[in-house]
Amino acid sequence: MEPQNDASKSISADEIALYDRQIRLWGVKAQEKLRSANVLLITFKALANEVAKNLVLTGIGTLTIIDHEMVKEEDLGAQFLVREDQIGQNRAQAAAPFIREMNPRVQLEVDTDDVHTKQPDFFAQFDVTIATELDFATYTTINAACRIANRPFYAAGLHGFYGFIFADLISHDFVIERSKSNISSTTQETPTRSIINITTKKEKEKVIEMVTKRETYSPLILANTSPLPEEFTRIPRRRRQVTPLLTCLRALWEFQKMSGGMPTFSHQDLELFTKITRDRHQELKLDIATLDSEFLRTFLQNLGSEITPVAAFVGGKLAQDVINVLSAREQPIQNLLLFDGDKSVAPIYSLHPFFPPEVENVLPAVLPVGNPIPLDGDPIATGPTMVLPHANS
CATH class of the missing domain: 3.30.70 (Alpha-Beta Plaits)
Incomplete structure (x- = not known):
């Protein structure tokens, strides 16, 4: 799907001069497609800051940002488009003046409604919808609305050192x-x-x-239950290289569906999350040696936090993919990119309901007993201090 291009408004000489460097990279026709594009960006936190910056500087036609939340003190840590004196203001409205300063040629629309109140036809007006920092049910609802309208959809989020990008371009x-x-x-x-x-x-x-x-492409609701491609499961060495972040992300989304919030370090939440993680790992046919309790602990400690370098990397990759899609150039993400900032790796997995042959000699996915996640006492390991979200956050 390509954005509608208004042929009556060809790119001007001023714009050619302004965007000279990128036009040399991808050509005038691609730039014309970008300048006519209308992009929706949902939830304006650290990740969306980076995406907005990259898209606006590139010269897209219209950017609509939607966020009903207010600026909080914790937003100041990783977000660069809000200031301390804006605490208590709407997050999208607070960032808007700084976005306009980046590139006055881009039309910026600010929507302070809760995205949950939007009807499915709302998403039909946008060439691309980018949903960030939402729960799994909201991602899949917006994804379905975009599919009905035949519009590309991205879901993305950060959890401290970890991040993900999912693409459904239909x-x-x-x-x-x-x-x-x-x-x-x-x-x-x-x-x-x-x-x-x-x-x-x-x-x-x-x-x-x-x-x-x-x-x-496949929608998120199908990709989330789809197996790994055979290339990752057929050879033991490749199977061991699959990041446990895939298992943990699936477990997190399942936990959200069951409990309505993020897991905490309570005994009940740890027990449930560990069980879900074990089940998801088994469904993916991965070796238990790659599901280590230390990684589970670290993943839980990172939930809900934002780290600027991770936001910059994931936001940059996401914005670049959107630019490629709008300009119909280069291979897009197919379809899940995972970023592990601790190891500095960003593998991409193509997850679709195509089931490969059964893999032999895969160990059963049971929790390692030698190094379990502590269910009592102090669960916080050494390392960067992060604020863990409450279950109802």
Whole structure:
């Protein structure tokens, strides 16, 4: 899906001068697509700050930010678009003047409604919807509304050192350029990616192929219960490399569905979250050695917190993918990117309801008894101090 481009308003000479560097990178046509795009950004916290900055400086047409929450003292730690004297003001309204200063050419709309009050047709007016820092049920509800309207959807969030980006572009066509190969291309590159057209052009003495590819996506509600691709589960070495962050994120979303909030370090919450994590790990057919109690403890300690470098990385990757999608260039995220700031890795997993063959010799997913999560006493391990959210936050 591509944004509607108003051909009557071609890019001006002033804009060409302003965006010269990026036009050299992706061309005038791509810039024209960006300047006509209307993007919705939900929940204006640290991650959305970074996304907004990158999209606005790129020169998108319209950015709508929606957030009904007020600026709190804890917002000042990782967010750079609000000030201390704005505590108590609406978070979106407080940030708006600073966004406009970044690029006055971008039309900025501020919506202070609770996104939960929006009807499904609200999302049809946007070329891309980016939902950040929401619970799983809200993500899937907005995702469904975007699918009905045939609009791309992103879900993203931060948990301290960890972050994620999920993309549902429904069906997305994009073009890549490559040197012409003597080997003929296969029509179906992966279960979700196909080549639908190839044209050629000459650049000096080289023949360049313009390859149009199509990616097919799954909604979050299906991706969240889908297995890992066979390439990650067939070989034991690859299976061990799968980050336990995938298991923990799935467990978190399941916990939210069951309890309505974030897990705390209470005995009851730890017991439930540990059980859910074990079950999710088993469903993914992963080795138990990769589900270590120290990682579970660290993940829980990071819940609900924001760290500026993590926000910058995840926000930058998300904004870049949105730019690629709007300009119909480059391979987009397919479909879940996970970022582990502790290890500085950001693997991407293509999660779809395609079930690979059964994997043999996978150990049963049971909690390691040698290093369990303490259910009593002080659960806080050494390391950066973070405020743990309450279950009803």
